[in-house]
Amino acid sequence: MKRVLLIAATLSLLAGAARAVTPDEQLPDRKLEARARAISQELRCVVCQNQSIDDSEAPLAHDLRVLLRERIAAGDTDAQAKAYLVQRYGSFVLLRPPFRPETWALWLGPLGVLAVGGIGVVVYFRSRGGGAGALDAADEAELDRLMATAHEGDD
Amino acid sequence: MRRLLFLAPVLLLVPVLAGFGVGLRHDPSILPSQLIGKPLPAFSLPPLSPDRTGLATADLAGEPVLLNVFASWCVACRVEHPTLMRLKDQGVKIAGLDWKDEAADGAGWLGQNGDPYALTGNDRTGRAGIDLGVSGVPETFVIDRRGQVRYRQVGPITPEVWAQTIGPLMAKLRAES
Amino acid sequence: MLAEVGQFALILAFVISLVQAAVPLVGAHRGDPVLMALGRAAALLQAGFVATAFVCLAASYVACDFSVALVAQHSNTAQPLPYRIAATWGSHEGSMLLWVLILSVYGGAVARFGGTLRESLQARVLGVQGLIGAMFLGFILFTSNPFLRLTPVPLEGTELNPLLQDPGLVSHPPLLYLGYVGFSVAFAFAVAALIEGRVDAAWARWVRPWVLAAWIPLTAGITLGSLWAYYELGWGGWWFWDPVENASLMPWLLGTALLHSALVLERRGALVSWTILLAILTFSLSLIGTFLVRSGILTSVHSFAVDPERGVYILGIIAATTGAALALYAWRAPALKTGALFAPVSREGGVTLNNLVLVVLAATVFFGTFSPVFIEILRGDKISVGPPYYARTFAPLAVPLLLLVVLGPMANWKRDRLDAIFRRVRIPAAIAGAVLLIALIAGGWRTLVAVAGLGLAAWLVAGAAAIPARRWWAGRANLGRSIRTTPTAVFGLALAHAGLGLLTLGVTGVTAWHQDTVLNMQPGQSVAFAGRTVALQSVEMVQGPNYQARQARFEVKGAGGTYSLIGARRAYATSQTTEAAIHVTPLGNLYISVGDEADGGVVVRMWSHPLIMWIWCGGFLMAFGGLVSLSDRRLRLGVAARAPAPVMVPAAAE
Numbered sequence: 014m015k016r017v018l019l020i021a022a023t024l025s026l027l028a029g030a031a032r033a034v035t036p037d038e039q040l041p042d043r044k045l046e047a048r049a050r051a052i053s054q055e056l057r058c059v060v061c062q063n064q065s066i067d068d069s070e071a072p073l074a075h076d077l078r079v080l081l082r083e084r085i086a087a088g089d090t091d092a093q094a095k096a097y098l099v100q101r102y103g104s105f106v107l108l109r110p111p112f113r114p115e116t117w118a119l120w121l122g123p124l125g126v127l128a129v130g131g132i133g134v135v136v137y138f139r140s141r142g143g144g145a146g147a148l149d150a151a152d153e154a155e156l157d158r159l160m161a162t163a164h165e166g167d168d
Numbered sequence: 169m170r171r172l173l174f175l176a177p178v179l180l181l182v183p184v185l186a187g188f189g190v191g192l193r194h195d196p197s198i199l200p201s202q203l204i205g206k207p208l209p210a211f212s213l214p215p216l217s218p219d220r221t222g223l224a225t226a227d228l229a230g231e232p233v234l235l236n237v238f239a240s241w242c243v244a245c246r247v248e249h250p251t252l253m254r255l256k257d258q259g260v261k262i263a264g265l266d267w268k269d270e271a272a273d274g275a276g277w278l279g280q281n282g283d284p285y286a287l288t289g290n291d292r293t294g295r296a297g298i299d300l301g302v303s304g305v306p307e308t309f310v311i312d313r314r315g316q317v318r319y320r321q322v323g324p325i326t327p328e329v330w331a332q333t334i335g336p337l338m339a340k341l342r343a344e345s
Numbered sequence: 346m347l348a349e350v351g352q353f354a355l356i357l358a359f360v361i362s363l364v365q366a367a368v369p370l371v372g373a374h375r376g377d378p379v380l381m382a383l384g385r386a387a388a389l390l391q392a393g394f395v396a397t398a399f400v401c402l403a404a405s406y407v408a409c410d411f412s413v414a415l416v417a418q419h420s421n422t423a424q425p426l427p428y429r430i431a432a433t434w435g436s437h438e439g440s441m442l443l444w445v446l447i448l449s450v451y452g453g454a455v456a457r458f459g460g461t462l463r464e465s466l467q468a469r470v471l472g473v474q475g476l477i478g479a480m481f482l483g484f485i486l487f488t489s490n491p492f493l494r495l496t497p498v499p500l501e502g503t504e505l506n507p508l509l510q511d512p513g514l515v516s517h518p519p520l521l522y523l524g525y526v527g528f529s530v531a532f533a534f535a536v537a538a539l540i541e542g543r544v545d546a547a548w549a550r551w552v553r554p555w556v557l558a559a560w561i562p563l564t565a566g567i568t569l570g571s572l573w574a575y576y577e578l579g580w581g582g583w584w585f586w587d588p589v590e591n592a593s594l595m596p597w598l599l600g601t602a603l604l605h606s607a608l609v610l611e612r613r614g615a616l617v618s619w620t621i622l623l624a625i626l627t628f629s630l631s632l633i634g635t636f637l638v639r640s641g642i643l644t645s646v647h648s649f650a651v652d653p654e655r656g657v658y659i660l661g662i663i664a665a666t667t668g669a670a671l672a673l674y675a676w677r678a679p680a681l682k683t684g685a686l687f688a689p690v691s692r693e694g695g696v697t698l699n700n701l702v703l704v705v706l707a708a709t710v711f712f713g714t715f716s717p718v719f720i721e722i723l724r725g726d727k728i729s730v731g732p733p734y735y736a737r738t739f740a741p742l743a744v745p746l747l748l749l750v751v752l753g754p755m756a757n758w759k760r761d762r763l764d765a766i767f768r769r770v771r772i773p774a775a776i777a778g779a780v781l782l783i784a785l786i787a788g789g790w791r792t793l794v795a796v797a798g799l800g801l802a803a804w805l806v807a808g809a810a811a812i813p814a815r816r817w818w819a820g821r822a823n824l825g826r827s828i829r830t831t832p833t834a835v836f837g838l839a840l841a842h843a844g845l846g847l848l849t850l851g852v853t854g855v856t857a858w859h860q861d862t863v864l865n866m867q868p869g870q871s872v873a874f875a876g877r878t879v880a881l882q883s884v885e886m887v888q889g890p891n892y893q894a895r896q897a898r899f900e901v902k903g904a905g906g907t908y909s910l911i912g913a914r915r916a917y918a919t920s921q922t923t924e925a926a927i928h929v930t931p932l933g934n935l936y937i938s939v940g941d942e943a944d945g946g947v948v949v950r951m952w953s954h955p956l957i958m959w960i961w962c963g964g965f966l967m968a969f970g971g972l973v974s975l976s977d978r979r980l981r982l983g984v985a986a987r988a989p990a991p992v993m994v995p996a997a998a999e
Contacts, residue, residue: 033580035940035948036865057729059199059303062644063587065731068580072268073303076294101301103202108731110716115724119716123709123738130701133173137697138689157762174678177622178671184715185664188642191718192653192660196644199727 033070033078040082049082052091055108056081056098065108201309201320202301208235208315211296213289216266217275223263223289229315232341233261234308234334236285236325237297239269240277242305248324252284255330260338264288267297267305310334312341348413351401352492355442358394358449359482361387365452365475369468370540381468385456388471391478392453399446402491403433411502414495415439421502423891424510431515432505437639437655438491440518444635445481447519447526452478455530462551469537470530477529480662488655504891507917513573517566521593524563525631528600530555531607532628535621536670539677544621549611552624554975556607560600561971567593568964579923581936581952583855583960586735588643591714592634595707599627602703605696613758615684615693619700622674629667630707635659642718688760695753702746709738747801747849750842751808755815773811777804798853805846809839837974841967848963854933854956861953867946875953877903877935884947892917897939897947899926912939929958 034053040046053067058074066074066081077098084094098106110116203209212224228235236252238245252262264285266274271290278288291297300309310319319337321329369384371377402415406429411417419432419439434443452474459467485491504510534552538544570593575583584590603623610620637643640656687693713730721727755769767774781800788796813835820827860875871880882898894913901908912926926937933955940948 034863036863036943039863055731055733057731063585063731068582073294076298080295080298101202101298102303103199103301103727105199105727105729108729109733109737110728110730115720115726116716116728119712119720119730119734120738122712123705123742126708127701127705127742130705134697134701141683141686171675171679174618175675177626178668178675181668181671185660185668187715187719187722188636188660189657190722191642192640192656194642194718194721196642196717200725 033066033068033074035075038075038078038082040086042086045082045085048091049078049085052081052085052094053078056095057106057108059102059106198322199301199303201317203309203317204319206317208309208311208317209296209299211289211291211299213265213291213296214271216271216278216288216290220275220288223265223287225315227287228263228311229313231261231313232338233263233286233311234338235263235265235311237265237267237300237302237305237307237309238274239267239305240273241269244324245306246281248306248326249281249284251325251327251330253282256284256286261286265296265300266290267302268292268294308334310337310341313344347401347404347408347410348492348494351398351405352490354394354397354401355482355486355492358391358398358445359479359486361391361394362449362475362479362482365391366472366479367475368472369475370472373465373468373472373540376465378464381464384468384471384475387475388449388452388456391475392449395442395446395449395482398492399433399442402439402442403430406430406433409502411500412494412496412498413491414493415491417495417499417502419503419505421504421891424504425890427512427515428505428510431509434518435505435509435514436491437652438485438489440522441481441485441489441639442491443519444522444526445478445485447522448474448478448481448529451526451530455533459551463547466534466537466541466548469540470533473533473536474529477533477666480665484655484658484662488652488658504918507892507915507920507922508577511573511577513569513577517569517573520562520566520569524559524561524566524600525593525596525634527555527559527562528596528603528624528628528631531559531603531624532666532670535624536673538621539670539673542677542680544610544617544681546611546614549607549614549620553604553607553611556600556604556624557971557975560597560604561968561975563593563597563600564964564971565968567597568961568968571964572961575957576925576927577922579925579938580950581861581925581938581954583957586713586730586732587645588714589634589638589645591710592630592637595710595714596627596630596634598703598707598710599623599630602700602707603627605699609693609696610684613685613687613693615687616697616700617684618674618678618681621678621681623700625667625670625674629663629670632659632663632666636663637714643714685759687758690756690763690766691761692753692756692758695749695756698749699746699753702742702749706739706742706746709735709742713738744801747805747845750845751804751811754812754838754842755808769815770808770811773804773807776807777801779803792857795853795857798849798857802846802850802853805849806843809841809843809846812839812842833977834974837970837972837977839970840973841970844963844966844968844970846963847959847966851956851958851960851963854959855954858955859953861951863948863950865943865946866949867944870946872951874951875935877901879935879937879951881946881949882909887913889915894924895939895942895947897926897949899937901928901935903928903935905930910935910937912937914939914941931958932956934958 034050040049050067054065056066056077058064058066058069058071058077060071060073061069064074066077081094081098084097089097095107104111110119112120208225208228210225213222215222234255256262262285264278264287266288269290270292274288274290278285289296294302304322306324308321308325309317310321312318318341319334321334325334365384365387368380368387372380372384402413405413405416406420407426409416409420409422409429415436415438416432419436420429424432432439434440452471455467455470455474459470462470531552534548534555538548570590571583574585575581603620606616606620606623609616636656636659638645639652640659641653642656713734716730717728751770751773752766756766777800780803781796784796784799785793813831816831816835817824817827862872862874864872866872866881868881868883871878873879878901880900880902882900884895884897887894887896892915894915896911896913899910899912901910908928910926910928913924915922915924923938923940926939928935933953934957936952936954938950938952940950942948
């Protein structure tokens with residue numbers, strides 16, 4: 014008996030993060046259980062504050078975990094299982110926001126800020142370059158030689 | 169051009185603060201229902217006690233009706249209970265969905281406090297509730313003649329809520345063909 | 346009685362803050378030394394009165410004076426003394442009072458130690474501080490009064506939320522507030538500079554230690570918060586991208602950018618108006634964070650009791666402070682002297698790049714946190730933004746920044762060459778490469794991403810060590826003297842960057858290699874997990890001072906030996922908490938959490954968290970590095986080397 018428990022426990026090692034899942038919720042099939050855990054971490058517990066159903070101990074989270082496992086065991090793909098819950102609770106239940114016109118700003122915003130900032134930095138350097146006039150190649154080389162021998166950088 | 173750059177931060181601040189201001193009026197914990205404008209999902213629930221009939225989706229078409237989700241363990245449900253009893257006396261048809269509750273407990277609660285429901289069903293597992301997108305109790309759905317969901321109330325139906333929102337809506341639905 | 350004293354002190358402080366807001370600004374404008382001196386006196390008085398009010402509130406808690414409503418709501422006679430004291434800031438009203446206390450103390454410090462500042466600048470700084478103080482004291486007095494009485498007086502109070510009854514509570518909020526509010530000084534300096542129309546070396550030299558002084562506790566506070574969540578919440582998480590956590594991360598990111606930008610401004614006189622803008626924005630994000638926590642605009646496990654009315658008031662404060670400051674910036678900043686020139690490849694250029702990425706990271710967190718609010722307004726649809734979003738946006742951008750961290754300090758000021766920089770970092774690069782290779786061979790191709798994290802950590806730590814090492818190598822002819830004359834700030838820099846490397850190490854380890862399991866265990870049962878054998882020896886019920894607990898005793902046989910662990914599930918009057926059993930080693934933690942009863946045994950959850958302790962070691966080392974830098978004589982307040990610096994007038998329009 015102990016050996017069976019030991020094997021079962023060792024197998025469940027590979028099942029991924031198990032935070033609020035109880036042993037009797039787990040699916041017997043390892044791969045399906047791993048999928049269920051992965052999806053659970055992307056689903057929001059709608060009655061909690063910012064927890065996934067994998068993390069939350071709320072009764073509704075428990076119900077949703079069980080429901081999710083039923084859908085997966087019944088053959089739903091990850092997308093179908095998620096869509097099942099979105100149909101009932103809306104996009105709110107997805108912790109990874111969908112990529113739709115209304116969320117373009119959210120997903121592309123950081124890149125946009127990077128681009129704007131990058132352009133700003135480039136423009137800043139361009140507008141201030143030149144200075145006393147560009148050096149020709151010989152002067153550049155001389156400058157580099159001098160810089161290399163000088164004491165390197167005060168801190 | 170350079171001036172514009174310096175102006176940008178304060179200009180950007182305006183929509184951000186405006187958004188925060190408007191956002192303050194919303195309650196972040198209330199989810200909008202996914203069912204508004206859609207037909208009620210199919211379910212068929214057993215009765216709370218032998219002397220009652222159960223509750224199925226088909227029962228909820230034909231006339232405007234309120235579907236009230238309650239439970240014997242729900243404290244806020246007691247708050248709205250007197251309002252529901254009054255509405256029943258006024259002839260409003262109310263169906264009750266006993267959510268995540270043992271049928272006996274639900275029946276006992278109704279026996280003790282009064283039964284405002286024309287029909288009741290017991291959703292012990294909570295699965296029908298999930299199909300309806302229920303996240304807590306009490307919630308009430310307003311359903312029209314064709315069996316479509318027109319509104320969902322989260323929280324108890326107070327006299328103000330009835331007077332300002334649900335009452336007028338029910339009147340409008342009755343006037344619809 | 347104490348509450349009345351406190352209330353009165355608070356009212357006095359409010360009136361004085363109004364004086365402090367108006368008088369020195371007028372004085373600076375007119376060049377009137379009497380008015381400016383009055384500003385200094387007002388700042389000191391205000392600090393004294395707010396401190397009095399705070400002490401009165403704390404004393405009410407210690408004495409269990411349940412006629413004060415707050416005390417009755419957050420403390421009871423069974424609560425241990427340290428938590429009765431800490432409950433002073435465990436509520437919205439109390440924590441707001443702590444906020445204002447720190448604000449007024451900082452103002453007092455500027456008044457007391459700012460003797461070497463140009464008098465008009467000091468007066469303007471105090472004026473701005475006074476304005477902010479007045480707004481918040483008004484907020485407290487009119488919407489969040491901590492001294493409200495409760496009648497009839499209850500015999501017993503409601504205890505403080507058990508989750509908060511923990512040593513971490515004693516230090517986490519005060520540290521964070523020292524950070525948030527500390528940035529108000531930099532803000533005040535920035536606004537004062539804009540009013541004056543000049544930014545000079547003295548300004549920069551004065552601002553830098555204040556920015557450091559705010560950055561250090563904020564770093565420590567965030568790290569402590571993460572650590573506290575790890576051992577207190579019972580499921581081994583250390584960062585959740587919760588809105589309130591994000592509210593602390595955003596000012597931290599911008600504060601780090603400000604730190605580096607102010608350094609460039611002080612040393613080279615470059616990045617003038619950018620530093621001013623950063624100083625304004627960093628404190629603004631602190632204010633937005635305050636708004637987030639107290640207004641109920643977003644749900645969060647951290648939120649205090651939600652009150653949109655308070656939210657409107659705070660929004661007003663933000664509009665007044667940030668709005669006015671940014672408007673002032675738009676008006677006056679273009680006239681500030683343009684900064685010194687520097688080549689794109691240079692230390693200043695490195696800081697520019699560092700600032701760019703940090704700002705984008707802060708913007709990412711801002712987008713993620715507030716998009717749900719804006720999308721709901723625009724589309725009526727509610728969405729969630731959780732860890733999966735940040736994993737795809739924040740993490741990829743942080744990596745190039747970490748790579749650059751080593752290159753920046755290796756670059757010369759003003760002008761440098763890329764090949765020269767790369768040549769200087771060849772040893773850290775070699776070390777990182779070696780680590781990468783060894784780990785890859787040990788782990789196999791599939792662990793490439795995780796192994797890259799290890800390489801990155803090695804790169805950071807080796808790169809940090811290389812900074813003092815280079816100096817000592819260059820001065821190896823007289824090594825002893827070279828070491829002795831190394832400026833303290835160099836050590837601070839090396840420690841802080843090394844801390845970042847350790848943080849990277851910890852994050853890589855726990856993200857890539859964590860393991861977990863959950864099962865029902867009976868006493869006497871043992872299970873193999875993550876290279877250890879864990880045996881449940883006993884389960885018993887225990888009584889604590891204000892709780893009852895189900896305690897489980899484990900015996901663990903690991904590679905390092907045998908040890909026992911105790912985990913518990915505590916039931917307080919109002920809620921339950923999990924006290925996890927944690928075994929900490931440098932290589933990783935074993936984390937065991939006890940759940941509900943099941944079939945005669947208990948539900949046991951176990952986690953293996955490799956390398957996780959390095960996350961917090963790294964965070965604290967960063968804060969410590971900052972502290973070391975702050976102790977550098979060159980930075981110490983009041984040790985300004987020169988008389989008031991030559992005035993640099995705004996540059997003629999170009």
